[in-house]
Amino acid sequence: MLQQTPVVRVIPRLAEWLERWPTPASLAAEPSGEAVRAWDRLGYPRRALNLHAAAVAITDRHGGVVPSDVPSLLALPGVGDYTARAVSVFAFGERHPVVDVNTRRVIARAITGNGEPGPAHKRDLADMEAILPESDRDAQLANIAFMELGALVCTARSPRCDVCPIVEACAWRNAGYPEFAGKRAPTQKKFAGSDRQVRGLIMAELRASEVPVTLAEIDGVWPDDVQRARALAGLLADGLVVSVPGGFELPS
DNA sequence: TATCCGTGGAG
DNA sequence: TCTCCAAGGAT
Numbered sequence: 001m002l003q004q005t006p007v008v009r010v011i012p013r014l015a016e017w018l019e020r021w022p023t024p025a026s027l028a029a030e031p032s033g034e035a036v037r038a039w040d041r042l043g044y045p046r047r048a049l050n051l052h053a054a055a056v057a058i059t060d061r062h063g064g065v066v067p068s069d070v071p072s073l074l075a076l077p078g079v080g081d082y083t084a085r086a087v088s089v090f091a092f093g094e095r096h097p098v099v100d101v102n103t104r105r106v107i108a109r110a111i112t113g114n115g116e117p118g119p120a121h122k123r124d125l126a127d128m129e130a131i132l133p134e135s136d137r138d139a140q141l142a143n144i145a146f147m148e149l150g151a152l153v154c155t156a157r158s159p160r161c162d163v164c165p166i167v168e169a170c171a172w173r174n175a176g177y178p179e180f181a182g183k184r185a186p187t188q189k190k191f192a193g194s195d196r197q198v199r200g201l202i203m204a205e206l207r208a209s210e211v212p213v214t215l216a217e218i219d220g221v222w223p224d225d226v227q228r229a230r231a232l233a234g235l236l237a238d239g240l241v242v243s244v245p246g247g248f249e250l251p252s
Numbered sequence: 253t254a255t256c257c258g259t260g261g262a263g
Numbered sequence: 264t265c266t267c268c269a270a271g272g273a274t
Contacts (some may be wrong), residue, residue: 009260010270049273074267080272100270121253139262156268157263186254188268194266200258238257252264 002045006149013042022075026062027055033250036240037207045203045240049251050078069093081125089143095136096145097128102150107131109154113171115178116156151176198222198231203240214245 001010001017017038021027027035028052032052033177039048054076058066066087067073073084079099085096097103104124106118111131132139153160161167172178191197201221205213232248235241242251 002269005259005271006261006269006270041259043260044271046257047272061268078272082271086270098270101268114255150271159264187266189256191258194258196258198255203258234257 001042001046001047001172002076005043009042013040015045021055023064024058026067027052028059031252032239032248032252036203036250042209043200043202046238047078048198049239053077065142066091068094070094070096071204089140093136093140095132095139097125097132098147099124099128100147100150101156102148103128103143103146105156106146106148106150106154109159110166110170113175113178114182115172115180116182116184118180118182195227195231195234196224198224199235202228202231202235204248206236206248208247212244212249214247218248 020038021030030052031082033051035048036045036227037054039045042048042233057076060066062072068091069087070084070088072123073079073087074081076084079087082100083096085098088094089098096224099120101117101120101179102122106122107127108114108117110214131142133142145244149166153164160172161173162170167173171189202218205221218232219228222231232241234244236248241248
């Protein structure tokens, strides 16, 4: 849920989710479409599909117990470098670098002296490893500290250097806050009018219905025939929508 | 590697 | 209004 989604938006949804599905097996026992429906408007609904698939994999391959080692976690659908290490470190206390947008920004500023982290890179893991304390517990605390510092103090927009605990050691600050010169991640495309928006509208229609949604109803969510067809085809290809007699519905 | 994939709050 | 950007991952 936290992948590319602000923490404050995740918290209430997570609470509902865990009340309904307290274990991987309980989620795995339901149709994947129920996960997509409960995902509601969190965004990137493929994550709901992945989470359900991960619950199935954990139930099948790991006896319903979430694995603690990074390779096993990485093998789960929708789990990448960040999520695998976050679970291993924060839930199980293993020692790994946890690299997310926050830790990358803190390292970029405090250590490298750049105002922005630039696009994510495989090398980020080694950069984080290089400054990680030796013991499991201290490494865990360091990971937490870097993430919290980036999320609450060393923010992207307007960093609160006046309350930063490491401001005197910050390379970016000590260099006089130079303008970022490196290459940055490509800017997101406009959402309004995008395929993403159309996909979202179609998904909202399906989530709201307990019976198959007709093609005529889907036609009503967006005026551009070509774009609407492309969005629907994409959703079908992604497995977020399935075709049934009489229309379309969430997967089972 | 670049692009695609939602949604909504903040400035 | 409009832009930015958020505990990323898959292809």
